[in-house]
Amino acid sequence: MRKQAACIGGGVIGGGWIARFILNGWDVNVFDPQPGAAEKIQQVLDNARRSLPALADVAMPSEGKLCYCDTLEQAVENAQWIQESVPERLALKHSVFKELQRYCKSDAIIGSSTSGFTPSQLQKNSVNPGQIFVAHPFNPVYLLPLVEVVASVDNSVDLAQQVLQVLTDIGMSPLLVRREIDAHIADRLLEAVWREALWLIKDDVATTEEIDDAIRFGFGLRWAQMGLFETYRIAGGEAGMAHFIAQFGPALQWPWTKLMDVPELTDDLIEKIASQSDRQSGAYSIRQLERIRDDNLVGIMRVQKAHNWGVGKLLKAYDQQLLAAQPQPAVIPSNAEPLIMYEGRVLPAWIDYNGHMNESHYLTVLSAATDNFMAYVGVDEDYIAKGGSYFTVETHIRHLAEASLNEELQVTTQLISCDRKRMHLFHRLMHMPSGKLLATGEHMLLHMDLNSAKTCFASEDVQGRLEKIFDLHVLLDKPQGVGSAIGVRS
Ligand SMILES: NC(=O)c1ccc[n+]([C@@H]2O[C@H](COP(=O)([O-])OP(=O)(O)OC[C@H]3O[C@@H](n4cnc5c(N)ncnc54)[C@H](O)[C@@H]3O)[C@@H](O)[C@H]2O)c1
Structure with missing residues (x-):
């Protein structure tokens, strides 16, 4: 049986989901009323075609069919998986769920790409709340495997298992979040770094480029393959993690960060950040930056594949999955x-x-x-x-x-x-x-x-x-x- 997905909203994230499904052999119906949505999606697909297959050492499945639909009804009626990626406004998401649940199959899975809302918030007033859950991906969705999966008490264990299976089948790495929390896990971590960066710029401590260099020439490289705790474990030396915390823990009491506060985003601060960013990266178009990002991501991930480490282990398992599916x-x-x-x-x-x-x-x-x-x-x-x-x-x-x-x-x-x-x-x-x-x-x-x-x-x-x-x-x-x-x- 052909696998049918529906993607509602085809912007940055919806486009990435579309590419992820299509390149893994799923047929995808898209509903996005914005004029020009199809061209944007085509550009994301082009990027995905030149990067995702480069992670695999075996052939990817034949591409699925892409269909742009004029109505939400047409998009969702036969879909096994519906992925909602409309803008981050709760009322808009509620109205989309309300309408699509009139037409979709009662056993269709409805994932939301929301960065911040909990499944309970999304499910409010729904006719079938158990269908809706959070599947929060990362940009570019066609390359980055992580998806935070968040369920509420209304979602069954059976649904969670189906969700994990589908996401694994399309080469992703679902992380089942243990309980509902605003902004899940990764965006909470990112927000801490983002807040601190805004302060550093506001207080003239660093420019956008200096902050980016502090990440990409240093700890960003460590994070990409070992994360936070494994990196700090090494920093603690043979004495291990407990020693590391004993050594550096007291520093947390010092007034280094302003994490609990956020600078006011005045016009001046926004202009300061935007003009620094233009000086840093304005020579490249967004399309060029996307391709540079994708090529670097493929390289970083392939090195880990050669070392059977971190994301590389997942890529190897994905190859085995693809091989097993071949005749x-x-x-x-x-x-x-x-x-x-x-x-x-x-x-x-x-x-x-x-x-x-x-x-x-x-x-x-x-x-x-x-x-x-x-x-x-x-x-x-x-x-x-x-x-x-x-x-x-x-x-x-x-x-x-x-x-x-x-x-x-x-x-x-x-x-x-x-x-x-x-x-x-x-x-x-x-x-x-x-x-x-x-x-x-x-x-x-x-x-x-x-x-x-x-x-x-x-x-x-x-x-x-x-x-x-x-x-x-x-x-x-x-x-x-x-x-x-x-x-x-x-
Ligand atoms: N941008 C990111 O890095 C990122 C990462 C992870 C998750 N998310 C989440 O993904 C969701 C989408 O974000 P985005 O960055 O792709 O936004 P976006 O603005 O790029 O895309 C949203 C798309 O939804 C379409 N849309 C608006 N109303 C619609 C409707 N009623 N029906 C169908 N389509 C409609 C718009 O035309 C647009 O193309 C948000 O919930 C966001 O929190 C974003």
Whole structure:
């Protein structure tokens, strides 16, 4: 069954939700009466298409369909998930819920992007309060995984579980807030920093740029991967967290901050902040700043993926989720054909300065096909955990044609030979649907005992599967290019 979302309000946050759903294969109906809303949404989608797939190392699902609706009724009538992202005014949110609940399914989930209101406030006077809860995301919604989920006593445990499941399915990291509180968790923390920053500018202690530098050259980098408490734990040294608090706790009594107060936002103060901000960042358009932000976010997140840390762990789990959803090949081949071992698209991170897929990523794709072939013959995670695997000892790639961003790729694999320790694979990397050959990859692999780091026989089960495939593949013509190497003129 196709998954159908409705996004009510397509501004900064609604646009981000739309992109998050569409790029994860959901169909999305949008209702936003503002003229020009569609163009803004298209720009957010363009940003999302060039950044979100760069976080994944496997193909994202095919995009869902986007439909702009003329009425709220049309937008919500078939939706399983409705995300409200209209401006932060309680009366407006109430009127939107009142109208949409006339038309939506009674079991549809209604999430509100509200930054400050509690679910109880949102649910007031609703005909079906149990449908409405808070799903508070962070800008850009298509890249940042955190969503604060807040429920009231009127929301069932079952609804909370469905909510967490859907958000996880679209690559997000739902944080179930333990109890209702104004502004949830993250915005309360941000507000503390924001208040302090306003004072520092008002009192001429720092400019907007100096405050930003104090964050991005220092603690902002620590926060991005360890947060607050893990960072301070290290600051406490071997003596740990209790020692850290004993050492720095008394400083909280000193009059460092003016957190309980807020400077009056006079015209003068607003002008001071705006003109400093213009001097700091006015050379860039908002669209340029968004792209710089997105590229940096992708880089920061990918480093953590390489280290399997923080947000990187989530990205790895998301890849596994995407892989599990892809069609798996049949267990035993029934006819003499090369096996389809990889299907995906050229990802943004793979494009080099020539505008084509960089040569190293031909191997990324071929290597993924080898991994899939290994799993296909039984060398899966369990097998590897028990100490057996194949190592590639020789590779020869012929680069035959270029591949461009987002083009569909397919790799087929032919087993050229095998014995108890070896398998010789020949991959064809093709552009789809044209079938144009982009590269061939020839790989010799040896079966290893991971404990002794020596070669050894594959299990009988793996050998049996390889033999079955070989019995069919030996009937195929030898592929063009097999056994070739770069010649040397004598
Ligand atoms: N901007 C942020 O950083 C941020 C972050 C997290 C959550 N939020 C929350 O998200 C919500 C939306 O904020 P935003 O920043 O996207 O605002 P925005 O002004 O960019 O977008 C709001 C959109 O809602 C549309 N709209 C107004 N009335 C409508 C109606 N009756 N039906 C349908 N659409 C309507 C407007 O045309 C506009 O496009 C707010 O509740 C806000 O607190 C904002």
